[in-house]
Amino acid sequence: MAAAAALTAGFRKLPLPLAQLSLAAVLQCGQSFRWSIFPLTRCAPDTAADATTPSHEYRFCLKDRVVCLRQTPDALYYRSVCPTSLKPLDDDTREAQTLSWIRDYFQLDVDLLQLYEEWSDRDPVFRKLRHRFSGIRLLRQDPFECLLSFICSSNNNIKRISKMVKALCTEYTPALLSLPPPDEAEGELGVEAYHPFPPPSVLSAPEVAANLRKLGFGYRADFIQKTAKMLVDAHGSPSVAGTRPEPAEEWLSKLRAMTTADARIELLKLMGVGRKVADCVLLMSMDKPEVVPVDTHVHDIAKKYYGVAGSKAKTNMTPQLYDMVNTKLVNVWGTYAGWAQSVLFTSDLKAFASYGLDSPVPSDSTTAVATPTGSLPATPMQSPSPSKRKRGKKVAVQEETVAVTAAVFERLSATEGAVEVEYFTLAERVKRRRRGP
């Protein structure tokens, strides 16, 4: 009782079912790479199983404040900290601003439960698995941060991406403020500095590329500097340093109002941005919920089902194929197809297994997915190669993801005739990078 109260002391409360938002899931599934996560030590070990007290604190640094979040099954707890040097803003107005940021960032106006219902109605595969992916929704991220984060994501893993994004902040933005870890006021030993994400003008400097390479960014170092420079060159650098959004950032934000196809064309002009990265940015920061980024798993399976009708499965993913796959998945899941795909595939990456977010995987789950009930085709699923059977939880989850994807595609190919196929050819429209129309 007292312990529970202590864990939310100083926080404002926003009633919110866990099924609408699971911070533990959403903040670690590879959407944003900049949240700090702190396990909270329980006062009494006995209450460890008490699900009504928060187990973690999550922190995120904005331009003017650090947002701190905790969660229980029925509420989100929030508070924010501003630099003491700045204008003394009274708590109520400050937290009102924080709340409105939260609503926007987590897109709380979107009813996730309703979406789950819709996806369940449309797709038997989703219906069968929905219980395992509760509270997973898309963030509405800052476009520039999202763009650079996903430029970092090519041929890369979440862990390293997070490290790189953090390096960008600490290297190129002065610390906004420092905070001790949540639990303890253990002196100043654990204090951590919080840095906002750097603006385009700072990253556009020529020497940035070399420095980022030194920091281990690899070939992405040049992409980042070049993209930042392209944006700044095209839209101008800030008249006064330190002011709010730079022209380049505002321009990126305007892509939200454009059609998906047009916004994508703009993004593809930037260095290090191919179809996959562009689609991630569209989905996660540009209000384009129907966009389905085609990752390697979907990629492979799509090739298998749509690559070459009969010949070798070695077909590459071409822009047309990519479009076709995307269109077909929209036909399965609807206008929030990108969200649905994220729930099913983005969510169960490695990070999850270690956080106990997924319910135990039934031993027969793979078979169950492969031979779903209902209207799914009876086409037998190719069983996982015996050589891969290392029998770890991770491996099981990974295999299942592939199985789910394959099941969806099998259903697609079975209902081929009924599916409306109209897709635009992107390549035709992107005449040339780095050049106007």
Added chain:
DNA sequence: ACTACACCTAGA
């Protein structure tokens, strides 16, 4: 328009 292939780096 489609196909190869190199590219940085950390970790199985």
Added chain:
DNA sequence: CTAGGTGTAG
């Protein structure tokens, strides 16, 4: 050898 790719030259 791959990890949730992209630029570039044939």
